[in-house]
Amino acid sequence: MLRGDITVAIRNAVxxxxxxxxxxxxxxxxxxxxxxxxxxxxxxxWSNKLEMVMEIVSDIAERKxxxxxxxxxxxxxxxxxxxxxxxxxxxxxxxxxxxxxxEAARNPQIAETLQGALRTQQQALAEKLVGQAVTRGELPEGxxxxxxVDLMLGPLYWxxxxxxxxxxxxxxxxxxxxxxxxxxxARP
Amino acid sequence: MLRGDITVAIRNAVxxxxxxxxxxxxxxxxxxxxxxxxxxxxxxxWSNKLEMVMEIVSDIAERKxxxxxxxxxxxxxxxxxxxxxxxxxxxxxxxxxxxxxxEAARNPQIAETLQGALRTQQQALAEKLVGQAVTRGELPEGxxxxxxVDLMLGPLYWxxxxxxxxxxxxxxxxxxxxxxxxxxxARP
Numbered sequence: 001m002l003r004g005d006i007t008v009a010i011r012n013a014v015x016x017x018x019x020x021x022x023x024x025x026x027x028x029x030x031x032x033x034x035x036x037x038x039x040x041x042x043x044x045x046w047s048n049k050l051e052m053v054m055e056i057v058s059d060i061a062e063r064k065x066x067x068x069x070x071x072x073x074x075x076x077x078x079x080x081x082x083x084x085x086x087x088x089x090x091x092x093x094x095x096x097x098x099x100x101x102x103e104a105a106r107n108p109q110i111a112e113t114l115q116g117a118l119r120t121q122q123q124a125l126a127e128k129l130v131g132q133a134v135t136r137g138e139l140p141e142g143x144x145x146x147x148x149v150d151l152m153l154g155p156l157y158w159x160x161x162x163x164x165x166x167x168x169x170x171x172x173x174x175x176x177x178x179x180x181x182x183x184x185x186a187r188p
Numbered sequence: 189m190l191r192g193d194i195t196v197a198i199r200n201a202v203x204x205x206x207x208x209x210x211x212x213x214x215x216x217x218x219x220x221x222x223x224x225x226x227x228x229x230x231x232x233x234w235s236n237k238l239e240m241v242m243e244i245v246s247d248i249a250e251r252k253x254x255x256x257x258x259x260x261x262x263x264x265x266x267x268x269x270x271x272x273x274x275x276x277x278x279x280x281x282x283x284x285x286x287x288x289x290x291e292a293a294r295n296p297q298i299a300e301t302l303q304g305a306l307r308t309q310q311q312a313l314a315e316k317l318v319g320q321a322v323t324r325g326e327l328p329e330g331x332x333x334x335x336x337v338d339l340m341l342g343p344l345y346w347x348x349x350x351x352x353x354x355x356x357x358x359x360x361x362x363x364x365x366x367x368x369x370x371x372x373x374a375r376p
Contacts, residue, residue, distance in 0.1 A: 022290065024212070095293050101349060102210065102290035105283050115352050122351070144362070149351065150343035151366060155335075157350070158342030161289060163310070164303050165334065174332070178339060178370035185369020186362050 001037070009035040010042060014056050019095035023053060023103045023110075050109065057100065058117035065125060073133035077176040080129065081156055085167045088160050098161065122149045130183075139183050147186055151179045189225070197223040198230060202244050207283035211241060211291045211298075238297065245288065246305035253313060261321035265364040268317065269344055273355045276348050286349065310337045318371075327371050335374055339367045 001009065013035035017026045028049055032039045046052035065083055070076050087093055104111035126145035129152075133139040155175060159165050189197065201223035205214045216237055220227045234240035253271055258264050275281055292299035314333035317340075321327040343363060347353050 022294075098286065098290040098293040102286040105286040106210075111352065115350075119351060146351075146353065147343075147359075147362060147366065150347050150363070151339075151370070153350075154342030154344070154346030155338035156342070158345055159338050162303075162341075162345070163307060163334075163337065164299065171335075174335060174374050175338070178335060178374035181373020182339070182366035182370035184373070186366035 006035070006037055006041055007045070009037060010045070010052075011056050011059075014053060015060075015092055015096065018053065018057075018099065019092045022099040026053070028052075054110065054113045057096075058113060061114070061117040062121050065121075067125065067128065069132055073129065073136070073138045074176045074180050076129050076132065077152060077179055078172050080125065080152060081172050081175060084153060085156055085160065085172070088157065089167075094160075122153065125149075126152070133183075138180070143183050144186065148179075148183055151182050155179075194223070194225055194229055195233070197225060198233070198240075199244050199247075202241060203248075203280055203284065206241065206245075206287065207280045210287040214241070216240075242298065242301040245284075246301060249302070249305040250309050252309075255313065255316065257320055261317065261324070261326045262364045262368050264317050264320065265340060265367055266360050268313065268340060269360050269363060272341060273344055273348065273360070276345065277355075282348075310341070313337075314340070321371075326368070331371050332374065336367075336371055339370050343367075 010031065013031045014026075017031055017034060021030075026049065028039055028042055031052075032042055035041075042052065046055065065080070067076065067080060067083075070079055088097070100110065100114060104114055123145060126148045130139060130143050130145045130148050134141055134143060156167070159167060159171075198219065201219045202214075205219055205222060209218075214237065216227055216230055219240075220230055223229075230240065234243065253268070255264065255268060255271075258267055276285070288298065288302060292302055311333060314336045318327060318331050318333045318336050322329055322331060344355065347355060347359075
């Protein structure tokens, strides 16, 4: 295998092992076996399990979500929520996210790394969407992008992970209208 | 110990063990030791670990939150969010909730039990708050209590568990105003 192929194989093996057995029971041996590489190939790249998992997961969490300007804040929101709800329902993500959150509650280093990766990504997304809406005159100047993140992603996550109710187009439309109303009503 | 005291001791032991070692590593032996009772005292009450943990956790999740009518929807919301954010930040809850969510992602029986317990409680809360607001003329007739739950609890949970930003009075006030705006703007 080429060097880049090995990295991809390891990354896929880590994600699948995380989904199947969770961080606590994940072993470098099992990752190497699954990726079809030797353990040295792993130790050449990362010095331990924590470092390996955190780098791979952060890379994915920080990937840019392509968000074309749909022309309205409600449209932008609906598109973002559609993408996020698909991502959260993905077979691998829906196993890995709760597992890593449980690890984060026990291990401050995991909590800080994940928080850092998610913050960067979410802040950038919210600034883009809110910025566009302010320019269009849809939201008041000074709308808080952090509050926007909580309102855009929190209800979706709650519904998927906690109430476990299905999310359809109608719900996304209703939620997008609600969040637009929320940001108009929030004092900046 | 009296019968009721034994049940309380077991319940406390289960919650503390859950917080410390998580569901996966929790053992009936450790719970008995911690509660100062014999294993038979546990097996007289529950036939296995899953049944024991689910009954105890559901009981707590279903406990009524006392919610006095503050006279306005924004006031009711702020009070609810204050109580929920304190509960989610509680030392034991902040360990147990992510752990059980991770278990729920692996075990459909855990997912269904937790979902059932939370749904009943949240639905009742939302119906009460939304009902009062509709009576006061603050929200339109037909406002969806399920959407209200997602909007009232999702952003708080996201902020506490995922972005891990602090929640102060100012934020709760801002969020309460936003959620009120959201429910006014959502098509019923």
